[in-house]
Amino acid sequence: xxxxxxxxxxxxxxxxxxxxxxxxxxxxxxxxxxxxxxxxxxxxxxxxxxxxxxxxxxxxxxxxxxxxxxxxxxxxxxxxxxxxxxxxxxxxxxxxxxxxxxxxxxxxxxxxxxxxxxxxxxxxxxxxxxxxxxxxxxxxxxxxxxxxxxxxxxxxxxxxxxxxxxxxxxxxxxxxxxxxxxxxxxxxxxxxxxxxxxxxxxxxxxxxxxxxxxxxxxxxxxxxxxxxxxxxxxxxxxxxxxxxxxxxxxxxxxxxxxxxxxxxxxxxxxxxxxxxxxxxxxxxxxxxxxxxxxxxxxxxxxxxxxxxxxxxxxxxxxxxxxxxxxxxxxxxxxxxxxxxxxxxxxxxxxxxxxxxxxxxxxxxxxxxxxxxxxxxxxxxxxxxxxxxxxxxxxxxxxxxxxxxxxxxxxxxxxxxxxxxxxxxxxxxxxxxxxxxxxxxxxxxxxxxxxxxxxxxxxxxxxxxxxxxxxxxxxxxxxxxxxxxxxxxxxxxxxx
Amino acid sequence: xxxxxxxxxxxxxxxxxxxxxxxxxxxxxxxxxxxxxxxxxxxxxxxxxxxxxxxxxxxxxxxxxxxxxxxxxxxxxxxxxxxxxxxxxxxxxxx
Numbered sequence: 001x002x003x004x005x006x007x008x009x010x011x012x013x014x015x016x017x018x019x020x021x022x023x024x025x026x027x028x029x030x031x032x033x034x035x036x037x038x039x040x041x042x043x044x045x046x047x048x049x050x051x052x053x054x055x056x057x058x059x060x061x062x063x064x065x066x067x068x069x070x071x072x073x074x075x076x077x078x079x080x081x082x083x084x085x086x087x088x089x090x091x092x093x094x095x096x097x098x099x100x101x102x103x104x105x106x107x108x109x110x111x112x113x114x115x116x117x118x119x120x121x122x123x124x125x126x127x128x129x130x131x132x133x134x135x136x137x138x139x140x141x142x143x144x145x146x147x148x149x150x151x152x153x154x155x156x157x158x159x160x161x162x163x164x165x166x167x168x169x170x171x172x173x174x175x176x177x178x179x180x181x182x183x184x185x186x187x188x189x190x191x192x193x194x195x196x197x198x199x200x201x202x203x204x205x206x207x208x209x210x211x212x213x214x215x216x217x218x219x220x221x222x223x224x225x226x227x228x229x230x231x232x233x234x235x236x237x238x239x240x241x242x243x244x245x246x247x248x249x250x251x252x253x254x255x256x257x258x259x260x261x262x263x264x265x266x267x268x269x270x271x272x273x274x275x276x277x278x279x280x281x282x283x284x285x286x287x288x289x290x291x292x293x294x295x296x297x298x299x300x301x302x303x304x305x306x307x308x309x310x311x312x313x314x315x316x317x318x319x320x321x322x323x324x325x326x327x328x329x330x331x332x333x334x335x336x337x338x339x340x341x342x343x344x345x346x347x348x349x350x351x352x353x354x355x356x357x358x359x360x361x362x363x364x365x366x367x368x369x370x371x372x373x374x375x376x377x378x379x380x381x382x383x384x385x386x387x388x389x390x391x392x393x394x395x396x397x398x399x400x401x402x403x404x405x406x407x408x409x410x411x412x413x414x415x416x417x418x419x420x421x422x423x424x425x426x427x428x429x430x431x432x433x434x435x436x437x438x439x440x441x442x443x444x445x446x447x448x449x450x451x452x453x454x455x456x457x458x459x460x461x462x463x464x465x466x467x468x469x470x471x472x473x474x475x476x477x478x479x480x481x482x483x484x485x486x487x488x489x490x491x492x493x494x495x
Numbered sequence: 496x497x498x499x500x501x502x503x504x505x506x507x508x509x510x511x512x513x514x515x516x517x518x519x520x521x522x523x524x525x526x527x528x529x530x531x532x533x534x535x536x537x538x539x540x541x542x543x544x545x546x547x548x549x550x551x552x553x554x555x556x557x558x559x560x561x562x563x564x565x566x567x568x569x570x571x572x573x574x575x576x577x578x579x580x581x582x583x584x585x586x587x588x589x590x
Contacts, residue, residue, distance in 0.1 A: 101570040199550050213550060240553055312536045322510065329511075331576035331583050345588050350513035362512055366522075368530055369510040371500075383536050385546030390539065392550065426525065427532045443550030468551065 004029035004267070006169045009226035010253075011075050016062055016072045022300060024061070024173075027055040027116050030074045030423045033170045034118060039495040042138040042155075044079060045087045045120040054116040061114060064144040070233050071114030074164045076174040079120045080127055081107045081217075082206040086117075087356025090208040091135035092100025092125045094328045095333040104206025106175065106217045106237045113233040118171050125358045126325065127182055130432035131421065134360045138416050141191055143168035143491035146456040150494070153415045153458070156186030156432075162220045164191040167491060173221040177207060179214045179315055181411075181436025184448035187220055188410035188461025191450040191489060193227050193482070194220045198468045200245035200445035201226050201231075203238030211320035212243075213314075214440040224449065224479045228252035231471065240416030243283050244481050247469060250253025255472035261295030266403040270306035271435060273412065281455050287451055287462045288408055290484035291477070301403060303394040309438040314369050314440075315384035321361075322368025328356060358410045364427065392442040399467050405477045410448040410461035434461050435463060445471045449479045450487040459489065498526040 015021045034043050037083045051074060052383030058072035082088045082100035089095035103111070108405050111117065124132055131154040132140040142155040142164055155164040155468070159176030163186035166174050176183040178196035187194030195218045202217040209215065214466040219230035232252045238244045269286055272281070330336035330352030336382060337351035357365065371380035398406070412434055421429050439446035444467070448461040462481065498506075503523040528547060549555075570575040572578040577585070 067572070074558070098574050101573060187560060200553070220554070239556075243549075243551075245551065245553065254505075305539070308536060308539055311533045315533055315536070326511075328574075328575060331585055332571075333510075336576035339586060343586060345586050348586050349511040353511055354513035357512065363522075363525060363529075366503075366506050366510045366512065367526065368508045370526065370530075371533075373506070373509060380533065380536075382540075382546045384533075384539060385548075386541040387536055387539050388546040388547045388550075389544055391540070403502070413496075425528050427528060428531075441550075492539070 001188055002467045005033040005171070007172060008222040009027065009070070009172050009229050012073055012172055013229070015481040016135060017067060023055040023058040026072065027051050027074045027118070030118055030171050031278065032182050032279070037495050039167055039171050040141045040143060041138055041481055042140050042161040042162065042168065042170060043119045043479065044122045047086055047119045048116055050146055051087070058114050058116060063303070068113045068344060069229060070110060072116060073172050074116040074118050075110065075120045076118050076162060076171040077107055078159055078162050078175050078177060079123050080177050080208045081108055081175060081406040082122065082208065082265055083117065087118065087473050088120065088208070088217050088266030090359065091123045091134045091137055092356065092358070094334050098333050102206060105203035105240060106234050109236065109285050110233055112176070112466040115233070121165055121174055123171050124158035124160065125361050126208065126321070127158040127177055127179055128321070128360050128364055129157040130181070130185060130429055131418070133418060134358050138165045141418065142415055143417060143495065144190060145491070146458060152418045154189065154418050156167055156189035158182040159220060161191060163187055166190070166192045166222060168336050168495070173216060173219055173226055175234070176220045176319060177215060177217050178438055178440065179210050179317060180254065181433035182389050183218045184436045184446055184461070185411050185432055185461055186261070186449070187448040189415040189459065191487065192220055193224055193232055193447065193449055194218065195374050195472050196226050196439065196445065197231060197235065197470070198445045201235045201471065203241040203244045203436040205240040206237055206492055209357060212324060213320060214317060224482045225253060225256060227447070228286050228475045250472045252472050252475050255476050256479045257476060258478050258480050260291065263296040263400050263404045263477060265296045266293050266300050266301035266398050266406040267338055268300050268301050268303045268306065268406060268408060270303050270410045273434070274413065275412060280412065280460065282476030283452050283462065284407070284409050287481060287485070290481060291407065294480045294484055299403060300407070301398045303398065303438070305390045305394050306438060309441055310434055312391065313388040313437045313441060314367070314378050314430060318364040319372050319455065320368070322365045322372060325361070325365050328353065338462065358394040388441050391438055392435045395442045395444060404467070405474060406464065406465040408437060408463045410463040414458040415455065415458055432469065439465055444468055447474055449478050449481050449485065451481070451485040452487065498523050498530065
């Protein structure tokens with residue numbers, strides 16, 4: 001079998017179990033693809049020794065008839081996950097040289113289910129960004145191009161390396177994390193599938209924290225079935241995360257019947273934004289038609305506080321980040337600035353954080369500091385948390401009225417060129433998350449499914465939002481949409 | 496609400512991030528752009544609405560107040576930029 005790296009998780013799993021391939025063969029194929037793809041800058045720490053060691057162990061387990069769900073499947077891990085003995089620096093200079101002495105719960109569960117780690121993936125610094133341009137490792141690059149134009153495009157962010165690696169077949173799947181859209185937006189930009197589960201489904205333990213009330217891990221995969229397989233391996237209760245839900249994890253893959261007859265799909269009018277490109281509007285309408293043709297009922301709904309989601313997010317997320325990132329003080333781990341004669345501990349903190357944090361991270365830490373400071377806490381932070389409750393209630397109301405899932409565009413545009421947003425003010429970049437951020441604020445599951453190409457040949461995604469804890473039902477609706485959309489385009493190899 | 500340079504300097508100080516004086520005007524201007532965007536929240540009627548505490552209603556779990564691990568000084572110090580004699584080392588704190 002050739003081009004094993006192009007397989008998805010389900011196909012590779014079946015081939016492994018049938019004895020048609022070995023995990024070592026799969027892994028070597030991915031390692032070669034990774035070495036050939038340095039131009040994409042997706043893998044920033046390669047771990048071939050760990051990969052081959054785990055692949056050999058997986059082959060033994062398969063031979064012995066003891067193969068767990070992800071046994072022998074090579075995947076990439078976002079740099080935000082702490083991986084024992086392997087650099088984990090959240091794409092930040094301040095964590096230069098940090099090698100955790102422990103493994104995150106999610107990456108441990110994946111290892112326990114037999115998955116093979118190929119290395120660590122590029123991302124925006126501390127997951128703050130929508131284009132993977134704030135990384136200390138440099139930009140991750142999308143494998144997609146606009147026709148014959150060789151301008152480099154963004155794979156999206158913050159899980160840009162994960163998206164680029166999966167779309168370019170450097171790995172079978174990858175982990176991502178999503179605080180405001182960081183799984184779904186890059187998935188949409190690169191023509192892959194990405195799901196953010198309900199807040200509390202995946203343990204946050206060992207994932208470098210950005211905004212703890214919003215952060216969730218999830219899989220980024222080549223199709224919906226793969227997302228179901230990998231999400232199940234990542235989920236589950238963990239006593240080390242106090243917000244981890246003590247709920248049984250269903251067999252998500254078994255729920256993929258493709259039957260959505262009678263399901264009520266809501267189309268929120270507030271997501272029809274002024275200036276929305278006509279092709280996004282058409283994609284959205286086409287998606288609704290596809291679900292209707294599959295037997296679902298399409299219902300117009302209203303989520304009245306949608307407009308206030310981004311401003312609320314840009315209070316809450318920086319506030320939590322300013323607190324979470326206070327731990328980077330140059331004392332316990334990471335990088336300390338070189339000090340001048342006579343510098344005391346305050347100068348050490350200030351210089352270390354000025355040198356170690358990039359511009360966007362500094363800006364968010366300071367905005368967070370401001371909105372939490374005496375005199376402004378009520379006006380900004382408490383008001384944003386009240387608005388967050390109203391946004392959540394919008395969703396509760398439509399679900400109570402019988403809506404099973406909500407269909408929206410995943411992003412307001414296709415991928416843009418690296419560097420194209422440099423001159424824009426920060427708020428312009430934030431608008432990338434306008435359709436995804438509501439889902440984090442409400443703690444709901446959301447999935448991005450590739451649904452078409454724009455006139456320049458770039459992928460566009462649709463987002464489905466589900467009821468809390470009903471990822472299985474959501475994945476099934478996504479599966480029906482995937483079947484109907486029949487998206488099969490792949491980027492031509494130029495790297 | 497408009498942020499001037501001295502407020503920007505104060506925020507940088509609170510955040511323990513060194514910002515050079517010549518960078519303050521640009522920083523203040525960025526803050527104003529972002530805060531201008533956030534100001535939209537003032538349009539929302541939040542009368543009688545509680546601030547969100549937990550996105551999914553769940554009771555914070557409790558555990559026995561017992562020692563669960565320890566004796567790993569080497570591991571804890573392994574990533575320190577400056578560790579000496581079993582301690583984290585920092586510049587002089589007290590004059």
